[in-house]
Amino acid sequence: MRDGGGRERGGRRAAAVVMLLAVMGAAARGQDPDDFAQCYAEELARLSGEAVTLEQMPGSLEEFSRNMTFYKPAGTMCADGSPFYFGARRGDPHKIAVYYSGGGACVDYATCCSLRTYQSESPIAVDGMAAISCGNSQAVSAFSDAIGGLFDVEDPRNPLNNYTIIFGLYCTGDLWIGANAATYVDTMGNNESCTVQHSGAANGVFIDDWLGNILKVEDLESLVFLGDSAGAYGSLFHSANVLDQLQTQLPSGSTKRVSEVVPTAWLGDAGLGVAVIVPVWGTQDTFLSEVLSNHPEYPRYTEEDLIKPPPDSRFFSNTHKIYRDTVAAVSKVNPCMSAAEFSARQDQTQRYFAAITEPVCAECCSSQGRPARCGAIDFPRFVNSSVLYRLEEADANDNPAFLYSAMIAEGDYHTIIRLNRSYTTSGQVYSTSTADGGATEAENDVEFTTWVDEWVLNRAKECIAQASDPTPSPTATPESGSDGVCFPASATVELRDGRFARMDELMIGDQVRVADGSFSAVYFSGHAMRGTAVEYVVLRGAANQKESSELTEFQLALSPRHQLYVNGREPRAARDVRVGDILEVVVPSRAATSGVMQQQAQVVRVSRSTMRGAYNPHSLSGELAVDGVRVSSYTELCPARVAHALLAPLRVAFHLGWPRLAISLSQRMANSAPRRALAASAALAFFSKPHMSALIR
Secondary structure, eight states, X not given: OOOSSOOOHHHHHHHHHHHHHHHHHHHHHHSOHHHHHHHHHHHHHHHHSOOBOGGGSOSSGGGSOSXXXXXXXXXXXXXXXXXXXXXXXXXXXEEEEEEEOOOBOOOSHIIIIISOOBOOSOSSOHHHHHHHHTTOHHHHHHTHHHHOGGGOTTOTXXXXXXXXXXXXXXXXXXXXXXXXXXXXXXXXXXXXXXXXXXXXXXXXXXXHHHHHHHOOGGXXXXXEEEEETHHHHHHHHHHHHHHHXXXXXXXXXXXXXXXXXXXXXXXXXXXXXXOOOOGGGTGGGSHHHHHHHTOTTSOOOOHHHHOOSXXXXXXXXXXXXXXXXXXXXXXXXXXXXXEEEEEETTOHHHHHHHHHTOSEEGGGGOTTOOOOOEESOOHHHHHHHHHHHHHHHHHHTTOXXXXXXXXXXXXXXXXXXXXXXXXXXXXXXXXXXXXXXXXXXXXEEEEHHHIIIIIIIHHHHHHHHHHHOSSOOTTTOGGGTOOOOOBOTTOEEEBTTSOEEEGGGOOTTOEEEOTTSOEEEEEXXXXXXXEEEEEEEEEEEEESSOSSSSOOOEEEEEOTTEEEEBTTSXXXXXXXXXXXXXXXXXXXXXXSTTSEEEEEEEEEEEEEEEEEEEXXXXXXXXXXXXXXXXXXXXXXXXXXXXXXXXTHHHHHHHHTTOHHHHHHHHHHHHTSOHHHHHHHHHHHHHHSOGGGGGGOO
């Protein structure tokens, strides 16, 4: 939420003009001026023109640009009547992050008209949106405060750096849930007034409905809803709406929720302590009532619950209770959905909003609900109590699928997910236990990105895996018994025609890129299991030698015993890779005759993540470039040269043009344990003729 006063429109527009002049100058230096000028003019005209309907929006994720592209939806507006916008940027189409931004709230004449404690128009001007959409780096840098942090696709430390991002720009002062043109009158003297278009519900519902149209549950591997400040509340309410819409895609009669099929998470940033919901926003007449009425677990929003703005002392405590109960209820309705919240312990902006909703009844500061004293809120105590309330709620409901975690960091700042402090912040993490849902755990000095990766994202995946197979199998946990030589379904390789194929799309005979820039045919698949949940080692890194301006950051997931080339030596198992190790990556290069060049890249982060699918394609060369990283086709269980020789019969069959035999042997061996597969191959090799040796290399 914004502090009182905020930025004036004229000053912000002037800043946008200055930024644009800098963009144009930078464009002339770094981009083709004509191309940029044409793109900029077209985008500016589109964004300034007619609003788009749902039918005119892109009909699939593949239609997105890899640059952030903005849209002006029909039937929406900001608080001052100006257009509402949201953006979309294409990443992995199977991983979606939906962001509802913050920007304050107002409840009466003082906050809506005098102090103006809310964002009343789009936080990014149209000319800035046009420059960003055209991919100008200077424009992106100028607005790095708006699309940095967890939205920075160039930082390998970012757990969401390969996600498709939907980016809602909040501007209605109503937590994304209002539906009323409210006129606020100064009753203290001069009878002045102002009108605020509280249209946050319609703005958010356009995004929700569009997502309901284009997302396909069967294709999703991760779905994350997140928001900061006012958007923390809005993202929670709208996540319930989107999940209800996606639920209709499941088979009729299914007892499962979408969250039990697709790993789903909600992350609320800097909204832990303060929640205000007032009748004048028109909340009862929005999507919220319909969504809540579908599930008896959700708390009811009525006039009696909300009462009136200050000085009624029940205002703050009642509305916050509604919000905190909704956190538990959304998680209960959607099992295995990971719910998470972040707050700085002394967040000055939340303290400010607590102050302007005085007097506050101190009973809301007690996790047990016992009255204490009325007066100024003890914010650090309130933050801690809010966390404890959620943990107690999980225990009281005996809900093992209520996956709640919270990170509390020292400091007085407001919000983190859009800012680069995401990469330098550590804090204390409280969480429910995935084992029984009620036990609490606390861990100190956890990095924010580690918390997002391992608590927020990965616990949802683990919950689904445990629900599908309560008794962990060797395949589900490679480290606990399986030889685990594989990649997840979402890992990609480059084909000869320039396309990138996922592991679950790869076929015997496909020509795939290998490290030296050439292509090698896939002749055998050691594993091909689509639905299996497997724990993978996830390596993230960035180039430590930049011989070109091309992007060399990478993220690679592979099973713990799979081998890759480390520090220029013989292959090493993924589980033995450490931060600081050097890997070989393959990046595009216009200068190289092969179209790619090898670079060395340093590992900056090593983590574990449960992911869907288990695939192990073998190329004739014995190696691949998976997600741009040079890897072996083999495991540490058997030396690569020996394993390569043992698979010689399959290469013979492939070279002789017997694809059916190669595929049949591949399938039989893929269905066997890896050691048995190698033994079978060894037997075949024993009977192969010496004159075939030239064909098996």
